[in-house]
Amino acid sequence: MFRCHVCGNTTAKSDFVSEVFVIDGRRVLVEHIPAQVCERCGEATFSRETTERVRRLIHEEGRPSKTVPLDVFALA
Numbered sequence: 001m002f003r004c005h006v007c008g009n010t011t012a013k014s015d016f017v018s019e020v021f022v023i024d025g026r027r028v029l030v031e032h033i034p035a036q037v038c039e040r041c042g043e044a045t046f047s048r049e050t051t052e053r054v055r056r057l058i059h060e061e062g063r064p065s066k067t068v069p070l071d072v073f074a075l076a
Helices: 048-061
Strands: 012-023 026-038
Touching: 012 048, 026 048
Parallel strands: none
Antiparallel strands: 012 026
């Protein structure tokens, strides 16, 4: 059963999301990640299998499909 670790909500929808990961100081965008997305707060949760696929993609077997510019904002 789903329970959001951010807000405690128990309803989610299956969706595909994009996430930016910071790997050794380098930002990496991974698109089309299957996730359970909390219907209240929008927090995405990944299965163990998906998490492992993303890890392998970034660290071992993947090659970027494209390069995109990234806008950076700072609050400090």
